[in-house]
Ligand SMILES: Cc1cc2nc3c(=O)[nH]c(=O)nc-3n(C[C@H](O)[C@H](O)[C@H](O)COP(=O)(O)OP(=O)(O)OC[C@H]3O[C@@H](n4cnc5c(N)ncnc54)[C@H](O)[C@@H]3O)c2cc1C
């Protein structure tokens with residue numbers, strides 16, 4: 040039970056119509072897009088501005104009540120599950136684009152703004168906000184910043200952290216800090232902006248962000264290359280990069296994924312091939328044409344039996360939208376879909392894909408793989424049934440081996456989905472005990488009472504590393 | 510009083526758990542959901558939220574309390590979420606099942622029960638009674654009673670929104686108008702519907718004429734009745750099943766290959782009889798055969814190459830999708846193609862045309878506030894098109910658009926028309 044006087048003070052602060060404690064509301068924020076995680080919060084609060092956020096945090100600090108900041112709950116690491124109950128903070132009332140500065144090429148936004156809304160608003164001014172996670176129609180900028188989300192355009196344009204110039208944030212004691220600004224250059228002290236990006240709501244609550252925009256590319260072309268085997272597709276990825284071409288998008292989908300996506304999108308994707316690459320290049324028209332021609336040649340050299348360039352913008356958009364639906368579409372096949380986020384250096388994509396397939400066979404599991412091949416960020420996705428405990432155990436084992444392999448290849452346990460609760464046991468595999476220790480001290484310095492998104496990032500237990508024989 | 514636990518037990522026993530599990534909670538459905546948008550992104554008023562709530566009730570995590578029922582009731586049942594869902598979750602069926610369970614356990618207040626029994630059980634499925642009601646409406650409108658009462662604004666005292674709605678009712682057809690059947694030995698049979706049959710006799714006749722003009726024999730099987738959609742959406746599954754069986758029997762006579770519909774809501778529901786009758790083995794096969802034949806009039810006309818035969822005076826025309834036609838029957842390009850084919854018509858796409866207008870069966874009566882909020886936003890989109898005509902494919906949408914026009918004060922600039930009537934008038938011969 041929450042302290043009644045705490046509730047009264049919260050209501051007084053933000054107005055009682057912005058506070059919910061009924062069971063329907065509580066349940067609605069007990070889950071996010073991560074399968075198999077659920078826990079009930081005790082109170083939901085929608086603040087309207089930075090000062091209100093600060094006031095809420097002060098109260099929570101006083102009463103030692105956990106706070107889970109939540110965007111749209113599309114994260115895939117159980118990052119917004121209120122494991123210890125407490126308060127879930129929503130930003131639906133803080134969803135404005137405050138400024139589009141066309142002279143400095145920046146946008147100042149509140150955390151609740153939907154990623155796609157910002158992208159569209161920028162494009163209306165012939166500007167461009169590149170980070171475009173598959174979830175961009177739903178996810179919020181606050182969530183993107185705290186997961187440091189990457190998108191389909193990550194290969195050429197980078198990820199969210201490359202576009203955050205400054206933040207306004209509320210610390211766990213209620214203090215308001217401003218970091219960075221509309222500056223390209225700034226070395227005054229530690230880079231707090233970068234520290235807060237990807238901090239998964241464990242260090243501070245972001246209440247405003249200054250984002251970098253770039254000019255909108257003049258033109259773009261999208262193409263689909265079909266391969267009879269996975270290795271050839273993966274080799275093509277390496278060859279494209281070796282040829283010093285950086286496409287805006289270079290996505291990989293295997294047969295299982297293709298089938299599921301086509302089932303949903305019905306746009307005539309081929310379902311009888313082992314792998315496809317979805318490639319997009321943008322820039323000046325001449326450069327785009329020349330790059331696309333070179334990429335096409337490389338695809339053919341690697342045995343692609345069909346390379347087709349989308350003839351209209353609409354067709355291109357359809358392809359990209361279909362790709363974004365891949366994860367959810369896969370869940371048509373089995374009741375539970377467990378998606379992972381193993382990432383390797385781009386030259387190792389082929390080896391990693393092969394390993395995933397071998398592991399699936401070894402453990403008798405159905406694992407489909409798709410992902411941002413261009414940046415080595417793969418999503419091996421296991422189709423299973425949460426009710427089948429025996430199989431789930433094998434899934435766990437398989438993914439342990441997959442993570443271990445990724446790390447061995449110089450990769451990481453998560454490329455963009457974050458650590459949250461899901462990857463917490465594996466964190467030390469990537470950064471070592473020393474890394475975990477320094478991160479823990481940073482957390483303690485920001486949040487000595489551990490009230491901000493507790494239970495995330497640092498797991499209660501750590502997995503022992505499995506030995507991989509290659 | 511039924512205790513929540515028995516209700517909970519019913520949920521556990523009767524909800525399709527696999528379908529609930531199918532939802533990955535990705536949220537792709539959310540941006541398409543009108544109630545999610547209108548509540549400023551309230552998770553519990555979204556498809557993902559509602560599915561999570563149903564699952565939580567089944568899992569015993571929450572009780573099916575008033576708040577839960579509230580969210581079920583607030584859903585339009587427009588099924589835009591289904592079209593958007595990459596995982597293929599059959600949300601409409603989940604909703605219908607959940608509503609049926611809740612409705613069966615609910616002690617409905619006496620007057621409401623009498624009213625809904627009267628409306629859903631007595632009036633709507635009974636062609637003759639419905640005619641009497643329309644006759645009364647006709648008398649009311651023609652006798653000057655309506656004009657008088659409107660002047661006195663009597664209804665406005667009782668309920669301002671009822672007053673508004675009553676004003677947007679179409680002129681009742683003359684009690685002497687009857688559907689002219691074209692042929693008994695036909696390849697196409699016509700589903701006449703209940704409301705369509707009573708209030709929109711002309712539209713039904715126009716449908717028959719248009720189809721017949723495409724050299725297709727068309728007949729109207731006797732014994733058919735209301736499709737049952739209104740009943741099912743209100744949670745009255747039993748009555749819906751009864752009506753479904755009656756319709757299946759009626760359309761089993763003769764050997765037509767197509768059953769033509771001109772109301773999106775009816776068409777989509779008829780096509781879903783197999784789900785409705787899933788627990789009745791002896792009906793399952795017949796339901797499948799029946800549902801396979803359902804075809805919307807726009808699709809039918811498109812097939813018949815009638816597309817060159819239309820001409821109208823130059824005008825800007827836009828189209829509001831019928832949710833169930835689009836999301837239930839997957840028909841959305843056909844009506845547009847037809848409209849674009851009319852010489853003289855300049856077609857302008859309506860922003861968010863696929864988003865529900867808030868009519869949704871009897872939703873605009875039960876959830877008036879939300880319905881009007883959605884409608885007013887819809888009219889803002891319509892205004893931006895500058896169109897002179899807004900075309901729809903379902904009687905509910907048509908009435909709702911007329912109400913919207915009235916609320917936005919656009920009566921002299923904009924009219925709402927059923928696609929069949931629009932095409933009928935544009936027909937050259
Ligand atoms: C189908 C699908 C496709 C996806 N594709 C991609 C992809 O291509 N690339 C990618 O990187 N990710 C992807 N994701 C993951 C997810 O969408 C991203 O992590 C996204 O950024 C989360 O945004 P959100 O608004 O839903 O945040 P939430 O999930 O609500 O929150 C994410 C984290 O941010 C914290 N947080 C949120 N707002 C604030 C704030 N204002 N202050 C402090 N902390 C805050 C939360 O506590 C949590 O730890 C995908 C997810 C799905 C379901």
Ligand code: SF4
Nearest residue numbers: 532533535536538594
């Ligand atoms: S789109 Fe489908 S799978 Fe995703 S949350 Fe909505 S219903 Fe669930």
Ligand code: SF4
Nearest residue numbers: 542584585587588590
């Ligand atoms: S049926 Fe319509 S209103 Fe109901 S949840 Fe789906 S999209 Fe929302």
